Amino acid sequence: MSEPLAERMRPRTLDDYVGQKHLVGEGAVLRKMIDAGRISSFILWGPPGVGKTTLAQIIANKLETPFYTLSAVTSGVKDVREVIERAKSGRFFSSASPILFIDEIHRFSKSQQDSLLGAVERGVVTLIGATTENPSFEVIRPLLSRCQLYVLKSLDKDDLLELLQRAITTDTELSKRHIELKQTDAMLRYSGGDARKLLNILELVVEADSNDHVVITDDIVASRLQQNPLAYDKGGDMHYDIISAFIKSIRGSDPDAALYWMARMIEAGEDPQFIARRVVISAAEDVGLANPNALLLANAAFDAVMKIGWPEGRIPLAEAVVYLATSPKSNSAYKAINDALALVKQTGNQPVPLHLRNAPTQLMQSLGYHDGYKYSHDYPGNFTPQQYLPDALVDTRLWHAQHSPVEEKSYQQMLRLWGDRFKDKD
Known part of the structure; x- marks a missing residue:
């Protein structure tokens, strides 16, 4: 019986590799490292079927270095340590570090990831991790800081x-x-x-x-x-279409539709963490300041799912989804941080006003650092007007209230403290 077509067609060289030109095309960052014969540890993040495993194998063949593979689904801490020991004993002084490829690294526990740190840091192995999930959620910070992150795109x-x-x-x-x-x-x-x-x-x-x-x-x-x-059934258009319908149903205040799409994901065997994360994001992005308790409940549901798993985890998730869908909505915080990021990109590194800078040394004091700063708690109502934005951005508005019952209180507080600066323009 012959191999499946997908396996027979697996590329063996970068010239045969399809897609990801931003990483492996001529002059691209990963291509340069591969051609130079030295790579650092990195994580490949992208949807299924875009060439993460294939790329790792091509790199190992190109560098002519030992290639070890572990699956996060079937390997434990003991397996990780055994591979690291084999890599140590099989390496010559002048050769490149053996490559340790870990598929679905997002499924590795914290202890499994911890067991990799020393070997990666000392260069005993070059780690290539592959994940379909956001590494900032799934990979521990110390390991993430030791690896470059490359994002792979769906093939066009x-x-x-x-x-x-x-x-x-x-x-x-x-x-x-x-x-x-x-x-x-x-x-x-x-x-x-x-x-x-x-x-x-x-x-x-x-x-x-x-x-x-x-x-x-x-x-x-x-x-x-x-x-x-x-x-x-899994991945591709259906996967992303259903999660899109789920989020849009919560945003559109339709609890019935939101529950239906969540049930579709549950029946399809979707990872409960994937659903729970999207609920937390929706609480912050779509409900936001209109009902700040939504984020607390969404986080509680996420924690409950992590503790009790399926099938009971569907109950706190359903509670959170109904609560979010029936809550008033505001994306004012979401819009404000996006506007702030755009402003930073547009205006660059604006200097911090002198009165907002700390002055721990005599030199800093002589330069006017901290001079004129007003300590808010020394004033009635714990507030006194002063400039907090850089000189070039004075009176810039980024947060605009959307006047839901809860958010209106915050808006009225800003009007009382700052007056016309926060008054909506007609």
Whole structure:
């Protein structure tokens, strides 16, 4: 029995690698390191089927260095330590560090990740981690600080079409038959930017046709996939469409729809942490200052899911989702921080006003540091007007209240303290 098409088509060199030109194209950052023969530890973050594992294997082949693989699903701390010991004993002084590739590194526990720190820091191994989840949530800070982070993107239409043409013309099995790609929209849509999924679909459609001349159309692809609905259930368009519908339903104050989409994710076997994180984000982004308790409840639901898992974890999650969906909404804090970031990029490093600077030394005092600062608690109501923004940005407004019942109190407080500065402009 031959290997699956996706495995047969796995690239062996960077020249055969499809996509991720921002990382491995000519002159790109990762390509330069690989060509120079030395790489530092890094983590590849991207959706399934975009070439994370393949890229790690290509790098190991290019550098001609030992390549060790661990899966976070099946490996423990003992396995990590054994691999590190093998890497130590098998390395020559002049050779590059062995590469330790850890697939699904987001599934490693804190203790497993801790066991990697020393070896990565001393250069015993060069770590390449692969994850489909945001590393800032899943990878411990000390390990993340020792690794570069590279973001891989879903393959675009041109990448996928190139992959299809390469498969039907160069694969040892498919090239024996005359395959005509009459229509490709359905294949691209169902693949969702996932190369592995695209090749699985192609193989499924071709194998279902006994003729030497195979004509592939959108209707044929849709028909074949309906016969195998579970084969392409996770990841790709469906995964992202459902989470999008879930978030939009909470934002749109429809608890029934929000619960329905969450149930769809639960039934599909979605990671409960993935759902819980999106609930926390929605509490801050969409409910925000209109009901600050929403973020507390969302965090409590996240903690409860982590403690009790499935299936009971669905109950606190459902409680949080209904609470968020039925809460008043405000994205004023979300908009304010985005505007602040845009302002910083636009105006650069504005100097801190002298009166806001600390003056721990005599020299700083002589330069006017801290001179004129007014300590708020020395004044009635613990407030006195003074300048807090840089000179070039005085009176800039970033936060604009949206006047929900809770947020209105904060707005009225700002009016009372600052007067016209916070008055809404008609």
